[in-house]
Amino acid sequence: AGGVTYAFATDTQQTGALLTSDVPMPERFKVRLPIPETAKPVKDGHYAFTQRPRKVEIIPGTKTEIWGYDGQFPGPTLDLRRGEPVTVTVANKLDVPTSTHLHGGVTAADSDGFPTDLVVPKGHGGHFKPGRHSHMKHDPSAWKLHTGQRDYGYSLDQPAATLWYHDHRMDFTAPQVWRGLAGFCIVRDDVDDALPLPKGERDIPLMLCDRAFHADGAFKYPSKDGTLMGEPGVSDEYHEGVLGDVMLVNGAPWPVLDVDAARYRLRFLNASNARRYELALDNDAPLVHIGSDVGLLDKPRELSSLVLASAERAEVIVDFSKYKPGTEITLVNKLGADDMAEVMRFRVGDKVDDDSSIPDELVPFKALKASDAVTERTFKFEYSSVSGHGSMWTINGEAYDPGGSMAKIKLGTVEKWTLISDVHHPVHAHLGHFQVLSRDGKPPRDTDAGWKDTVDMRPLEVVEVLIKFEGYKGRYMLHCHNLEHEDMAMMANFDVV
Ligand code: C2O
Numbered sequence: 376a377g378g379v380t381y382a383f384a385t386d387t388q389q390t391g392a393l394l395t396s397d398v399p400m401p402e403r404f405k406v407r408l409p410i411p412e413t414a415k416p417v418k419d420g421h422y423a424f425t426q427r428p429r430k431v432e433i434i435p436g437t438k439t440e441i442w443g444y445d446g447q448f449p450g451p452t453l454d455l456r457r458g459e460p461v462t463v464t465v466a467n468k469l470d471v472p473t474s475t476h477l478h479g480g481v482t483a484a485d486s487d488g489f490p491t492d493l494v495v496p497k498g499h500g501g502h503f504k505p506g507r508h509s510h511m512k513h514d515p516s517a518w519k520l521h522t523g524q525r526d527y528g529y530s531l532d533q534p535a536a537t538l539w540y541h542d543h544r545m546d547f548t549a550p551q552v553w554r555g556l557a558g559f560c561i562v563r564d565d566v567d568d569a570l571p572l573p574k575g576e577r578d579i580p581l582m583l584c585d586r587a588f589h590a591d592g593a594f595k596y597p598s599k600d601g602t603l604m605g606e607p608g609v610s611d612e613y614h615e616g617v618l619g620d621v622m623l624v625n626g627a628p629w630p631v632l633d634v635d636a637a638r639y640r641l642r643f644l645n646a647s648n649a650r651r652y653e654l655a656l657d658n659d660a661p662l663v664h665i666g667s668d669v670g671l672l673d674k675p676r677e678l679s680s681l682v683l684a685s686a687e688r689a690e691v692i693v694d695f696s697k698y699k700p701g702t703e704i705t706l707v708n709k710l711g712a713d714d715m716a717e718v719m720r721f722r723v724g725d726k727v728d729d730d731s732s733i734p735d736e737l738v739p740f741k742a743l744k745a746s747d748a749v750t751e752r753t754f755k756f757e758y759s760s761v762s763g764h765g766s767m768w769t770i771n772g773e774a775y776d777p778g779g780s781m782a783k784i785k786l787g788t789v790e791k792w793t794l795i796s797d798v799h800h801p802v803h804a805h806l807g808h809f810q811v812l813s814r815d816g817k818p819p820r821d822t823d824a825g826w827k828d829t830v831d832m833r834p835l836e837v838v839e840v841l842i843k844f845e846g847y848k849g850r851y852m853l854h855c856h857n858l859e860h861e862d863m864a865m866m867a868n869f870d871v872v
């Protein structure tokens with residue numbers, strides 16, 4: 376039992392298998408970077424999204440059917456304020472059940488967007504049978520079904536941060552996010568507003584993801600039987616994760632952004648199913664790291680490059696004011712081979728007034744100490760055999776059990792978790808936010824700084840984190856955010872009590 380697999384890694388810095396597009400590759404740096412629109416409330420404190428298919432032009436000259444919140448990919452950005460609770464109604468007009476998780480959000484358990492807490496489209500109630508053909512344990516009692524639509528309530532008692540929302544349906548998160556069900560949620564607060572950081576049109580969310588396309592422009596995904604309501608899961612040869620060969624930023628292939636010669640705040644989100652990036656500027660200018668997954672750092676740090684695994688966010692400041700009009704600067708990915716070595720381009724325009732600056736101090740930060748932990752737990756993320764199932768992606772040797780729970784955690788306490796990996800696993804916890812304490816007994820890396828909700832585990836690595844649970848009691852989960860691993864059962868529930 377148990378085993379380590381390194382098959383299909385397309386380079387040593389990725390766990391995944393490359394899916395090749397049939398569509399001719401678009402010319403780079405021709406399409407303008409789209410900025411996702413900001414969601415408008417339908418009334419005070421109330422937003423409404425409709426998940427629906429729509430045909431859009433991603434690869435110039437072709438049409439792609441996306442599944443989007445309000446038919447958009449990325450979905451509209453929820454731009455919210457700390458301390459102002461909101462309701463988000465999600466209506467499902469797709470042909471498949473969905474669940475919407477606010478990633479990084481401190482949310483009540485019944486609004487967490489659990490994998491078994493689904494919005495089933497009207498008219499599909501009879502067709503949909505929870506857990507049929509599932510990779511996971513069969514436990515119909517764990518399922519909660521809403522017909523047509525439901526409300527999610529977010530109380531937003533958390534610092535300003537770049538969060539995101541995405542589909543989380545059990546067994547099908549990977550193909551449903553691949554088709555477009557993801558968007559930003561930016562939380563703002565007075566502390567962030569008072570800092571002299573770039574604002575407005577110089578504060579830009581950048582959703583990075585890789586995709587592959589059929590010759591006619593349709594999304595290509597290696598599902599087992601090519602349908603989404605039938606057999607779940609990715610075909611066996613892609614069980615390590617699906618890597619696409621077209622780089623999308625905010626849904627556009629290798630786009631270009633015209634920038635003023637001024638400072639910009641860039642909010643990177645890696646929304647890829649499996650791909651990791653090491654981001655850098657091709658002129659070797661630094662990325663000034665100011666924010667992590669769930670908030671601003673204590674102070675800015677200059678980085679020459681920035682590793683971002685699936686679901687991680689990093690906020691940086693880039694100063695374009697030093698460059699002459701017309702200068703072109705490419706954002707590159709040092710882990711990407713061939714086509715995936717470039718991400719997007721910035722084209723510098725005229726010098727403008729810029730009253731922004733990068734303060735020496737950002738927000739107060741209290742480093743947790745190992746002695747703060749009241750409980751220690753170990754979670755091992757590995758490919759191992761599960762009785763009756765063959766080999767699967769597991770946590771502590773177990774496939775996801777929707778009705779089970781791996782831990783009881785006391786609300787308000789700090790725990791020390793030791794995470795162990797066989798291959799790359801971006802490990803994510805719901806509700807809890809954590810600080811990385813060590814990697815293989817050594818200090819964490821630069822990009823582990825600050826409060827996190829996802830950590831980039833490398834092959835055969837042992838990572839210790841100090842995790843704090845605040846806000847709500849109830850059932851939450853931890854899982855691998857390589858979406859193919861997640862769909863192949865690398866998830867576990869825990870209870871906050
Ligand atoms: Cu972004 Cu449980 O996921």
Ligand code: CU
Nearest residue numbers: 800855857860
């Ligand atoms: Cu994984």
